[in-house]
Amino acid sequence: MTSSLRFRAAVVSIVLLAAFLGIWHLATRSTGAVGNMSPEYAKLMGLTATQGKSAMPGPLDVGAKLWEHLRQPFYDNGPNDKGLGIQLGYSIARVGFGYLLAVIVAIPLGFLIGMSPLISRALDPFIQVLKPISPLAWMPLALYTIKDSSISAIFVIFICSVWPMLLNTAFGVAAVRKEWINVARTLEVGTVRRAFTVILPAAAPTILTGMRISIGIAWLVIVAAEMLVGGTGIGYFVWNEWNNLSITNVIIAILMIGIVGMLLDQILARFTRMVTFPE
Template identity: 45%
Template sequence: MGEPWNHRAIVDLGLLVLLWQILSLNNSSFPSPAVTLAEALRMFADPFYRNGPNDQGIGWNILASLKRVALGFGLAAAVGIPLGFLTGRFGFLAGMFNPIISLLKPVSPLAWLPIGLLVFKSADPAAIWSIFICSIWPMIVNTASGVRRVPQDYMNVARVLQLSEWKIFTKILLPSALPHMLTGVRLVTGTAWLVIVAAEMLTGGVGIGFWVWDEWNKLNVPHIIIAIVVIGVGGLVLELALVTLAKAFTYDEAGT
């Protein structure tokens, strides 16, 4: 199964490059694949140079974006996962929080960016705030869904054995809810990576989103195309890392 997929991927990539070449022939302002590749090789030969705050290598911009995503994601996990367990476990808490979550979940994360700028008075924490907001709702919803799907027979046995809440959490709820929780985490990662790029375009500073906007202001189209590829690869790497993590946890659960 892997080999045909690889063949299809190569064919699709070849068609994409061919269309790109045709577009560049018909539009002199659009760089060809060869020109873009040469510029990418030059950029990645020294990705961590620094010539002042507004002239830094693409490596520093990628690391800045990843740092913001990690902080916002980590804060959302620290708040959202415990809250998901509580709302899934206790009906009165679900009744309190579910209307609020239903109201706020559809709001675009970028709509919260001005609030972050107003509260934190700085672009960097405001961008992290946007990641936090876009990440917390799926974590709460998926974790609570996993907790509610625990078979009632398990809970009845726990009640008969008079297990403490801690043992119910560690022995019953966590193993059962883990697949749903990891699904929420995977959904969040892709969204967080998209949001940070857009947030950085609006807030400025160091980051892959700001770098794209800065290169557009310079009309440096090859750099914009390179950034698009970097953003896509970055999202793919984050997704694969979480898939690997999910498989590792599934294996551990099966082994125990």
């Protein structure tokens, strides 16, 4: 029953995709020669003017270009012409560094907040004020203090992914069932061992949920951050191709951002499933 449902869902998905591509193709195709014009003018203007082709690339253009990119993902022809793989690699590396830094800070600090009501209350006003700040608002400050655009981008990733992890860790740790803590207490389990053998496994699903939210936000923010700092990365690529008026490349970049974001989310989802326990 479930497999047939899955099969039917796949069929509907494919039909929807085909319909979307079909409509896209029809809407952007050439409509034939329009009027007479001097060949020189026509050459200057390209297909848009001569064949009535839309300025928006069609699915075939995008497909051809995508194939070109996929065949050579790692070429490097100087600062403004690098392969899609290199650009994505830069973005993923920045997200990875910033995110890792956030994990190192947020999880121990979240533990502390979750375990100590005093620290929880003391830090609460700071967290409440810092949390709603758009990560990009930190960018000028980061550029001024760090004086390195690449590290500034990493800092922005750090600051945006730290909050969901921090709050989820604190919540997960504070919400560990009292009876499990009591089991550890009656067994004279020390604080450190208790943290690792009872609190961490009990809070792990909540912590991982926070980490999953964070990776999503980090991937959203990196594109915007790289548009600002420039140089490398998929965000910079999008902006650069916009400046080149290559809508085809912009569309490809959008698709790639979506796919990488999905993969990152799936990886975290898998980790979450690994630590989730049935009750």
